[in-house]
Amino acid sequence: MKARRRFSGSSSRVRFSGSERSQAHARWYRTVAEQYDHLYDSGRVTKAYPFLHDLFRRRGPVLDVLDVACGTFALDLPLLRRGYRITGRDASAEMLRIARRQLMGSGRSADLGQADMRTLGLDREFDAILCLGTAFNYLAKAIDIRRALRGFRRHVRKDGLLVLDLTNFDAWIRNPQNARAEVDYRAPDGTRIAVFGFNEQDLTRSIHLARFLTVVQTGRGIDLRFDEAPLRIWTKDSLTTALQGNGFKPVEWWGDLRLGARYDRRRSPRLVSVSTRAEH
């Protein structure tokens, strides 16, 4: 008994907070939402704004923008500051909580709400729709992809834009990074988040199985969780077919959300498609 007390007094408390297998690993976002903006490429936000602003100027007029998986709103805030009207929707209440806090800090206003991109019902049309940061890859089933694309089409005006920013799995498959430490982040308050990925591709089904172990250390408490999410593998050809079959016409391809990032199937980190609403 005595030995046990000494042990618990000096070691970490490790808790396994579960495993989840789902399309959008919603509980994972609950775990990491607070730190999400610091976990991945920090230059992403700075690069995305000039890319989007340039695109909207070239193919505009664009003023009214709907982001269907806005996450923490990090990519939208610079647009909002430049005078774009942004409506943000996301499936995760936790990501939206961070989005609302950041919005309040910006002193601007925007319409933010919880919604699933497969069943949008905003009852109006926008100049442009954004679906960024791999969110569209989460739709793995054909029926979900169709529902989402048809919904996007109902929400974009004639000649309006749809911007999809996807993982470029062509490059990934050529240069697999299937077992790797993806994140090791220490927040200023001492919280530490580490993410280890163990991925696998099922090429016959065009599915990338994202599996990852997430470790969150707060003080002496360590939370472990394991998640698995099927992501749709898109290529330029398969995406062209899906877009054309659902009322969109692809007009530009880019290799990143960055000005001048030419798309190279074998090397680009991202597959970014810009489409316009096609007339039936």
Ligand SMILES: C[S@@+](CC[C@H](N)C(=O)[O-])C[C@H]1O[C@@H](n2cnc3c(N)ncnc32)[C@H](O)[C@@H]1O
């Ligand atoms: C990787 S994050 C990207 C967030 C943001 N677009 C960005 O680029 O920073 C993916 C986001 O998609 C959201 N999401 C996943 N499936 C969704 C769905 N069916 N409808 C709406 N949002 C969804 C998640 O909650 C999460 O916030």
